Amino acid sequence: MPMVKIEQIELELLELPYVHFFETSFGREQGRTFILVKVYADGICGYGEVVADKAPLYSYETTSTAWLMLKDYFIPLVKANAVHDPRDFSRLAGKYKGHPMAKAGLELALWDLEGKRKKQPLWKIYGGTKQEILSGVSVGIQDTVDELIHRIEEFLSEGYGRIKIKIKPGWDIDVCRTLKQEFPDILLQADANGGYTITEKEALKNLDEFGLQMLEQPFPAYDLWDHSRLQKEMNTPLCLDESADSAESVRKALEMGSCRIINIKVGRVGGVHEAIKIHDLCYGRGIPVWCGGMLESGIGRAHNLHLATLPNFKLHNDLSASKRYYQEDLIDPPVDITPQGTIRVPNDPGIGVNPVKDRIKKASLKREVFKF
Ligand code: OSB
Numbered sequence: 377m378p379m380v381k382i383e384q385i386e387l388e389l390l391e392l393p394y395v396h397f398f399e400t401s402f403g404r405e406q407g408r409t410f411i412l413v414k415v416y417a418d419g420i421c422g423y424g425e426v427v428a429d430k431a432p433l434y435s436y437e438t439t440s441t442a443w444l445m446l447k448d449y450f451i452p453l454v455k456a457n458a459v460h461d462p463r464d465f466s467r468l469a470g471k472y473k474g475h476p477m478a479k480a481g482l483e484l485a486l487w488d489l490e491g492k493r494k495k496q497p498l499w500k501i502y503g504g505t506k507q508e509i510l511s512g513v514s515v516g517i518q519d520t521v522d523e524l525i526h527r528i529e530e531f532l533s534e535g536y537g538r539i540k541i542k543i544k545p546g547w548d549i550d551v552c553r554t555l556k557q558e559f560p561d562i563l564l565q566a567d568a569n570g571g572y573t574i575t576e577k578e579a580l581k582n583l584d585e586f587g588l589q590m591l592e593q594p595f596p597a598y599d600l601w602d603h604s605r606l607q608k609e610m611n612t613p614l615c616l617d618e619s620a621d622s623a624e625s626v627r628k629a630l631e632m633g634s635c636r637i638i639n640i641k642v643g644r645v646g647g648v649h650e651a652i653k654i655h656d657l658c659y660g661r662g663i664p665v666w667c668g669g670m671l672e673s674g675i676g677r678a679h680n681l682h683l684a685t686l687p688n689f690k691l692h693n694d695l696s697a698s699k700r701y702y703q704e705d706l707i708d709p710p711v712d713i714t715p716q717g718t719i720r721v722p723n724d725p726g727i728g729v730n731p732v733k734d735r736i737k738k739a740s741l742k743r744e745v746f747k748f
């Protein structure tokens with residue numbers, strides 16, 4: 377490919393209300409605030425999404441810290457080095473500590489640009505092997521168990537092949553027992569978002585009786601050791617989300633026996649380049665992975681769809697239809713699931729979906745343009 381000169385990068389802060397509130401062990405949210413990254417070259421625009429939230433609850437990053445890092449460090453890095461290859465960007469950005477979601481948002485925009493310039497969908501560039509991926513749905517904590525049952529019934533009727541519920545101390549064992557009585561045959565998994573500590577080990581072991589597909593991140597992100605202690609005493613496979621922040625962390629987690637499954641999120645690990653390293657490491661060690669979500673708009677979700685076509689994405693992904701998250705997604709047509717509970721991966725160049733400019737404008741809170 378000939379060199380490309382990036383002409384302009386844009387950051388835009390957007391706010392989109394959810395169809396239904398989303399509650400985890402760290403709280404209830406009514407909508408999402410996030411940053412859209414647009415990279416312009418040769419009349420083409422590459423889109424990326426920064427998954428950092430308004431508040432530092434899932435991780436330390438926020439929309440404000442990501443904006444600052446992009447403006448003061450990552451965009452100047454692209455400008456000073458005339459970078460356009462996402463792999464080069466990933467290597468260069470690696471010298472700055474932390475801020476993986478900010479790095480990933482810009483790297484994703486560069487990937488979309490690269491796909492559009494090469495006229496290839498990203499799944500082909502990544503070496504994907506699937507036309508459709510397995511769709512699962514993540515259901516937040518509700519006001520009552522009846523409400524949760526009602527929501528799960530709806531999702532099952534729409535075709536989702538796996539249900540993930542959010543748990544926290546006090547909303548765990550009894551909820552799982554009721555769900556298993558109500559829906560004996562479903563694939564059920566539980567995500568604690570680090571809401572427990574090792575003092576609750578015996579209580580967590582009681583979850584074994586429900587045959588969960590996995591228990592995701594019971595302990596805080598830094599706690600690989602306590603996860604390994606619990607995994608040794610539990611039949612249910614543990615899956616790491618927040619703790620799996622790089623290929624190096626994942627290697628250590630696997631060597632310590634901290635989990636048997638890995639959730640991959642591009643934002644959490646600093647981009648696709650690192651995500652593929654984790655995918656390959658797990659593949660080599662017989663550890664299945666799946667693609668996690670951060671309630672992305674259709675732009676971030678399209679990026680996730682392409683990644684999830686790699687061969688070791690063997691389990692259901694947190695990739696659901698647009699209408700499960702937003703009344704009006706940023707892309708048209710929206711993401712939809714098939715009656716078989718899968719999502720078809722776009723075949724048009726780059727992310728292969730169409731962002732709707734009017735909807736982006738409607739959701740916009742602030743915009744800044746960086747001319748090169
Ligand atoms: O832990 O997987 C998580 C959403 C926000 C923050 C953390 C998580 C989630 C989800 C949503 O579970 C999954 C999705 O995007 O469908």
Ligand code: MG
Pocket residue numbers: 567569592593617618668
């Ligand atoms: Mg999780």
